[in-house]
Amino acid sequence: MRVRPLPSLACIGALAGLLTSSCGSGQDTTPTASPPTTSAASGTAAVPRDLLGTYERTVTRADITRTTGFRHEGPGQDVPSPGPARLVVARSSITFVVPTPLPPLSIEEDYTATANGHLIINGYAHPDVGSFCGPEIPQNASYTWARTGGAIELRSVRDRCADRDSSLTGTWRRTE
Numbered sequence: 001m002r003v004r005p006l007p008s009l010a011c012i013g014a015l016a017g018l019l020t021s022s023c024g025s026g027q028d029t030t031p032t033a034s035p036p037t038t039s040a041a042s043g044t045a046a047v048p049r050d051l052l053g054t055y056e057r058t059v060t061r062a063d064i065t066r067t068t069g070f071r072h073e074g075p076g077q078d079v080p081s082p083g084p085a086r087l088v089v090a091r092s093s094i095t096f097v098v099p100t101p102l103p104p105l106s107i108e109e110d111y112t113a114t115a116n117g118h119l120i121i122n123g124y125a126h127p128d129v130g131s132f133c134g135p136e137i138p139q140n141a142s143y144t145w146a147r148t149g150g151a152i153e154l155r156s157v158r159d160r161c162a163d164r165d166s167s168l169t170g171t172w173r174r175t176e
Contacts, residue, residue: 047089047091047113048113048114048115050115050147050152051089051113051119051145051147051152052089052090052091053088053089053152053174053175053176054086054087054088054089054174054175054176055086055087055088055089055151055152055172055173055174055175056084056085056086056087056172056173056175057084057085057087057170057171057172057173058082058083058084058085059080059081059082059083059084059085059166059167059170060082061082063082063166063167063169063170064079064080064082064166066165066166066169067162067163067165067166068162070160070162071162071163072136072137072162074133074134074136075134076134077133077134077163079163080098080163080166080167081098083098083100084098084099084100085097085098085099085167086099086175087168087172089152092110093108093109093110093111093125094108094109094111094119094121095107095108095109096109096132096164096167096168105130106129106130107124107129107130107131107132108124108125108126108129109121109122109123109124109125109139110122110123110124110125113145117144117145117146118142118143118144118145119142119143119144119145119154120140120141120142120143121139121140121141121142121143121159121164122139122140123139123140124139127139132161132163132164132167133160133161133162133163133164137160137161138160138161141156141158141159141160141161141164141165142156142157142158142159143155143156143157143159143168143169144157148171150173150174151171151172151173151174152171152172152174153170153171153172154168154169154170154172155169156168156169
């Protein structure tokens, strides 16, 4: 996982140009889900109500070891640590939060999801605050999701970012 100090405004402009040209901009062959439906009134993508909420799970050493084969840590990146995690699925973003050590690490990503279980991560909402992988790994990814009782299960279909795959794949228990 990568936590970055806040860059200068010049760096943000340069980073935005690099992200647009190199991070997931047509380079990845991630399968795409069928386009989500849109609300005529709002023009925004409809998010399945069963997916929305706040969830928790413990990321285990086994989760992290499972992705060792495609893990490529770059400068300033560390292998994620096992421990508690929270996932907040809102209409406009999906946010992964590691509460410890303080201050909490929060990684927000833009996404789309369909009622038939497809979840597509489109990119980081605030890459200057934190990201799962560095700019050399595409930001976009494809997952499946399924609701079972008070939990959702996320499974990676295609995610070249080992840190995100280790962190997101698993069963998340609903808390709110």
